[in-house]
Amino acid sequence: MDPTVLYEIWNKFTRHIDGKLMAIVLLLMGIGCITVFSALSPDTARFVQQLKNIAVALVVMWLVANVPPQKIASMAIPLYLIGIGLLLAVAMFGITVNGSQRWLQFQGVRFQPSELLKLAVPLMLAWYFQHHEGRITTINFIVAIILILIPVALIRKQPDLGTALLVTVSGFFVLYLARLPWKVIIASIVGGVTVVMLFAKPYQLQRLWSFINSIFDPAAVDMAGAGYHTQQAKIAIGSGGLFGKGWLHGTQTHLDFLPEHHTDFIIAAFSEEFGLLGIGLLLLLFMLLLARAIVIAYNANTMFERLLAGSIALMLFTYTFVNMAMVSGLMPVIGVPLPFLSYGGTALVTTAICIGVLMSIQTHRTLMGH
Amino acid sequence: MRYWFRSSRSNRYTRSTDDKNPLYHFQRRLWAAAGGMLLAFLILFANFFHLQYLSYQKYQTQAENNRIAIVPVVPPRGTISDRNGVILAHNFSTFTLEITPEQVPNLDETLRALSEVIDISPRDLRRFRRAMEESRNYISLPLRTRLSDEEVARFAVHKYRFPGVDIEARLYRQYPYTTVASHALGYIGRINERDVEKLKANDEFTNYRGTDHIGKLGVEAAYESILHGTTGWEQVEVDALGRRVRSLSLTPPFAGSSIELTLDIELQKLAEQAMGDHNGAIVAIEPATGEILALVSMPGFDPSLFLEGIDSVNWGILNNSRDKPLLNRALRGAYPPGSTIKPFLALAALQSGKRKPTDAINDPGYWDLNAQNRFRDSKKGGHGWTDMPKSIIESCDTYYYILANETDIDSTAAFLAPFGFGQKTNIDIDGEVKGVLPSRKWKAERYARYGKDVYTWWPGDSISAGIGQGYNAFTPLQLAQATATLAMDGKVYRPHLLKRIISNVTGEPQEVQPELVRQIPLNPRNLEVIKSAMTNVPKHGTSWRAFAKAEYSSAGKTGTAQVFSLKGEKYEAAKLDKYLHDHGLYIAWAPAENPKIALAILVENGGFGASAAAPIARTLLDYYLLKKYPEKKPEKDEKAKAVVTDQKRTE
Secondary structure, three states: OOHHHHHHHHHHHOOOOOHHHHHHHHHHHHHHHHHHHHHHOOOHHHHHHHHHHHHHHHHHHHHHHOOOHHHHHHOHHHHHHHHHHHHHHHHHHOEEEOOEEEEEEEOOEEEOHHHHHHHHHHHHHHHHHHHOOOOOOHHHHHHHHHHHHHHHHHHHHOOOHHHHHHHHHHHHHHHHHOOOOHHHHHHHHHHHHHHHHHHOOHHHHHHHHHHHHHHHOHHHOOOOOOHHHHHHHHHHHHHHOOOOOOOOOOHHHHOOOOOOOOOOOHHHHHHHHHHHHHHHHHHHHHHHHHHHHHHHHHHOOOHHHHHHHHHHHHHHHHHHHHHHHHHOOOOOOOOOOOOOOOOOHHHHHHHHHHHHHHHHHHHHHHHHOO | OHHHHOOOOOOOOOOOOOOOOHHHHHHHHHHHHHHHHHHHHHHHHHHHHHHHHHOHHHHHHHHHHHHEEEEEEOOOOOOEEOOOOOEEEEEEEEEEEEEOHHHOOOHHHHHHHHHHHOOOOHHHHHHHHHHHHHOOOOOOEEEEOOOOHHHHHHHHHHHHHOOOEEEEEEEEEEOOOOOOOHHHHOEEEEOOHHHHHHHHHOOOOHHHOOOOEEEEEHHHHHOHHHHHOEOEEEEEEEOOOOOEEEEEEEEOOEOOOEEEEOOOHHHHHHHHHHOOOOOEEEEEEEOOOOEEEEEEEEOEOOHHHHOOOOOHHHHHHHHHOOOOOOOOHHHHOOEOOHHHHHHHHHHHHHHHOOOOOOOOEEEOOEEEOOOOOEEEOOOOOOOEEEOHHHHHHOOOHHHHHHHHHHOOHHHHHHHHHHHOOOOOOOOOOOOOOOOEOOOHHHHHHHOHHHOHHHHOOOHHHHHHHHOOOOOOEEOHHHHHHHHHHHHOOOEEEOOEOEEEEEOOOOOOEEEOOOOEEEEOOOOHHHHHHHHHHHHHHHHHOOOOOOOOOOOOOOEEEEEEEOOOOOOOOOOOHHHOOHHHOOEEEEEEEEOOOOOOEEEEEEEOOOOOHHHHOHHHHHHHHHHHHHOOOOOOOOOOOOOOOEOOOOOOOOO
């Protein structure tokens, strides 16, 4: 075939792919594969499943990247409403697992609508602020907060405190970028903490309390209690040392002392096998990813794009930081997966959609003109 | 770096400085956010640096502690055999069904469901419950032992239904002779809290990690430290559930040493059979060494009942039986010696010069201490003129009434004590009692709180004691040792059950040397009088019937001890409860001139020593000296008497 034709096809295919973002994402996914392989070994079936998940995620990413931002903006209201509708459906016909009503089952496929809201809420708010661009007043912020609180209240009722917090935070980032006054930000953080303290279940407070205790007096934490997971994770990380125990040689991981070692706690498995050196490189990669996301937000054309890209950057940061901080014992354990590394299709696809949106914003900028 | 912050497709790198421009504020917020992210990542990295560099040693150690478990490797227990190498206790390997109660969600339900898969008797359940009450935490307890191959296979199929239930191959203690010599051998049982405390106090607890059983009684307890061996250790890599992944290193255990006892199990068995249905005790000693050839206490029990903790029903049977099968009569039963004490009292009189051998008395068949107190001779009408040899040969009571009346009880006690009467023999198993060698001091102390009338030593006390009744109470072991001492002209050897230790390492036997405790100074001519009189007892004395046509010479003395004071009435066995019948005793050694074996036999409620105990002595001496078995095998049942327990199924 004519090389120029091939070049044309390739060009068309990659027109909406941001090369730098893509490079970072592929590197992170590669590290994820290596780590998940070790954490899952000798179970190769689930590793193959993760490879499939990655393939699906990449396809989704490509599809989203090819959707122009205007189209994305036009989906904000429908997606938000669908999200609310699904949450109501969960409240009415949802499946209860472990005492929480979080899932919808449709033809054998389980789906957790609260995941959708993590993206739908910032999308909705970005659209809303764009809609009122130039004449944003206190009323708009109040409306925006109500738009956040409706799904959060529904998620909180399931109950799923972790997701409720993350959805709150994702909406809050848009408010922050839309210039919510600092006074209000500080006041709402203080207020938020108070509300959490008031409404949290005793066991949640217990976890928090044991976490706070463990900072001041590690011996006080019962090894079999809430502190056990973190304790084993810290042992895994610490025993990795500077250079790690080597791939497939993490004892904490392979002898099952490390809980959730292929999902939420995968960073501990990574640290155990690749040491401080590996962690340094990984942190650097995540910083490059976030830097690229910030640049895209910085250069975005419209307010909608800026707010969306900015909040996506902050969300990616939040997931990364909260996960690593909770595994390494800086924060209480709330179930947050590490983007790109943790095993699981849902998290991968969600992250891929975020990256796809960033790419769309970046690559449609010059094409659309201004 | 700068490259990353620039847009690739546009050079429009604008930075708004216009305060009114909303873009300016957005960009400031974005920069603030970027700064926050950088700070957060620095904190993260600092934390990883702290964990992986500064605290590396600490977490490395904790990871190794997680990974490596030190597992004890229990040594096989040493075997026990008799003096001829016949095995009396050894180990056999068997599959057992074990439960770790802490890992079982619903114990009652599990036990019920298990019994549908494997045959579990009520006795197994009782034993299991008792073991559970006594056990340490987190230990797996046997429910059923000796599973058949079929049962093992059947359980394997259903195993998934029973978390916390496992089949283990274990070494079990077996006593091939079951009840024979049970009191001497003792038994092992599961380690309980008391044992743990004792082990900890002796600093031996570490060596018992992983060991389930410990010697509880008899030889098994006395030589525990030799039999147990040294526990080995294995370093094992384990996973989070404690399952072993692989072995890292092994320090092998040292098996417990085997021991050989001084017992002759054939003699022992014969002795137990010869006792027939009677309770009682027999102690046979090799006079020149103190080696115990037989240590019989009837009835016996099956030591294997105690292995896994005895169940409540069997415990009740053994503990509440009127025959007291758990009482080691040879060591712990104190009996009046009756006339078997007479040769010793005669010797005392010769030694003190109170009597010459030829001094004689006339015996009308009784002796009056005073107007109120008449002491009868066991022979109606009396023995007539009686000198010292005749007093022994025919067992004349009156001779000793008069002797006792002329002798101070304290000097008698002082003479008898060195023979071991009323003293601990220091035999090498636990539990022996001192008995009572009466003296003024003893009575004053014993009855101090009852007032002067009671604790004063009255002349009548001496008279009763003078024929081995009254306050005298000696163990059959003491009687046997004293007999051996007399046979050895006053040499007292410490009685013992251990003959040799066979080292687990070298296989070399280590012999136990005889231990001469003391030599009692005795005039050989006096000894000759007593010994020749005793040699005549089986020839034409009280035990002639039992020893008719004996192919060797032996020395002996019969004894009959009153259990129940008749207050002057005539003793008629038929009218009395069996448990109030007299005890029959016999002491002997043989051959008379070169003693190889000394015996003390006590037949509880057997009646006259001459008819109840002397024939047993004949049987034992015939076997030991001539290897001759009794012609008439003991009737019904080969097995000696043991209290019958509910042991239909396993043992």
